[in-house]
Structures are given as structure tokens and as C-alpha cells.
Amino acid sequence: xxSLTKTVGVLVLSMSIMPxxxxxxxxGAEAFEKLKxxxxxxxxxxxxxxxxxxxxxxxxxxxxxLEKFHMVDNGKPVEMTTLYYLDGDxxxxxHYCMAGNQPTxxxxxxxxxxxxxxxxxxxxxLETPNDGHMHHATYTFIDNDHFKATWTFRxxxxxxxxxxxxxxxxx
Numbered sequence: 001x002x003s004l005t006k007t008v009g010v011l012v013l014s015m016s017i018m019p020x021x022x023x024x025x026x027x028g029a030e031a032f033e034k035l036k037x038x039x040x041x042x043x044x045x046x047x048x049x050x051x052x053x054x055x056x057x058x059x060x061x062x063x064x065x066l067e068k069f070h071m072v073d074n075g076k077p078v079e080m081t082t083l084y085y086l087d088g089d090x091x092x093x094x095h096y097c098m099a100g101n102q103p104t105x106x107x108x109x110x111x112x113x114x115x116x117x118x119x120x121x122x123x124x125x126l127e128t129p130n131d132g133h134m135h136h137a138t139y140t141f142i143d144n145d146h147f148k149a150t151w152t153f154r155x156x157x158x159x160x161x162x163x164x165x166x167x168x169x170x171x
Contacts, residue, residue, distance in 0.1 A: 031091040031109035031116050034141055035065045035084045041171035045146075048165055093118055095134050101125040103134050114141040130156050145169040 035056075042054040052071035059066045065084040072078065081096040091107040102125060105118035118137040126133055135154035141147050151163045 027109045027111070028086050028089040028091040028107070030111065031107055032065075032084065032086050034109065034114075034116060035091070035139075036062075037141075037144070038147065039065065040169050042147075042167040043170050045166045045168050052165065054167055091116070092121075093137070095137075097134055099132050099134075101131070101133050105137060115139070116141070132160065135159070142166070 036058065038056045039058055040056060042056070044050070044052045050071055050073065052069065055068045055070075057066050058064070063085060067082040067084070069080045069082070070077070078098060080098055082093055083096075084091065084093045086092070087106075091109070092104060093107065094102055094104045096102055101123055103120050103123040106121050107116050107118045109116045116139040118139075120133075120135045123133055132153060132155040134151055136152040136159075138150045139147060140150075146166060146168055148164070148166045150165075153160050153163070
């Protein structure tokens with residue numbers, strides 16, 4: 001067998017054993033564009049019992065979306081920050097929680113349902129796996145002026161509660 005045939009054979013064989021990325025893994029750029037479309041000021045809709053606001057802005061030369069959450073609970077301000085960014089072609093978030101930990105989640109976008117789902121991949125400042133932390137988040141893009149955010153808090157290694165909020169763009 002000549003060297004050209006051997007080389008072609010090796011290339012074909014190596015291509016056949018390479019992993020094929022799924023569509024969920026390859027849609028990070030599309031998901032990040034959806035997040036960028038949320039830049040602005042948002043408030044909870046009238047069905048939510050607690051009034052909260054979100055301010056989203058582009059930062060770092062347009063490579064990250066910074067979200068600032070604000071509300072008042074029992075007379076005390078509650079503030080949290082979430083940073084959304086691309087890691088290669090994977091959209092990720094790091095949530096700076098009032099629980100004192102920082103979960104990082106990777107996202108997958110389903111264009112047909114306009115849903116971006118994030119799942120925990122790592123977390124800093126978590127003393128034990130039983131400690132409370134945000135573990136999962138889903139964003140549903142309703143239209144240009146409405147989106148729904150669902151965050152799941154986990155404690156004792158099981159889902160403790162879910163915050164399900166619809167936001168309305170005000171600016």
C-alpha cells in the first residue's frame with residue numbers, strides 16, 4: 001500500500017472516531033445573542049407578589065451580559081448579580097448569590113421553544129453538598145418585551161423551591 005493510501009485511511013479512520021457535537025452544544029452563540037437582546041430595565045409583571053427589577057447591560061466590549069437583580073424583602077434590600085458569557089461555543093453563567101456562593105452553569109438553547117436552560121457545572125464557596133445554592137435556571141423568551149425566568153434552589157441535595165417570574169421591559 002502506498003503512503004498516500006495509508007494517509008487517507010488514517011484520516012478517514014480518525015474522523016470516524018471523533019465525537020460529533022450535538023446541536024445543543026453548538027448553539028451557544030445563538031443563545032448569547034438572545035441574552036444580549038434582553039439588555040435594558042425590567043420589572044416583575046403584575047402577577048408576581050414581590051416587586052423586583054432586573055437591569056441587564058453589555059460589558060467587557062460586548063463579550064458579557066451583566067444582570068443586576070434588586071428587590072426589597074422584609075424591609076431589607078436583596079441584590080444579586082449574574083454574568084452571562086460564551087466559553088468557546090457554550091453559553092455559561094456565573095451567579096453571585098446572596099447565599100454566599102457562586103454557581104456556574106452551562107446552557108443549552110432550544111430555538112423551537114425559545115427556551116434557554118442552564119444546569120450546574122461547578123460552584124465556589126459551597127462548604128458541603130447539602131448547603132443551599134441555585135442549581136438550575138430556565139429562561140423563556142416570550143417576545144421582545146417579556147421573558148420568564150425560573151430558578152431552582154437546591155438544599156440537602158434536593159430541590160427546595162423554584163422562583164418562577166415573568167419580567168416586563170420598561171426601558
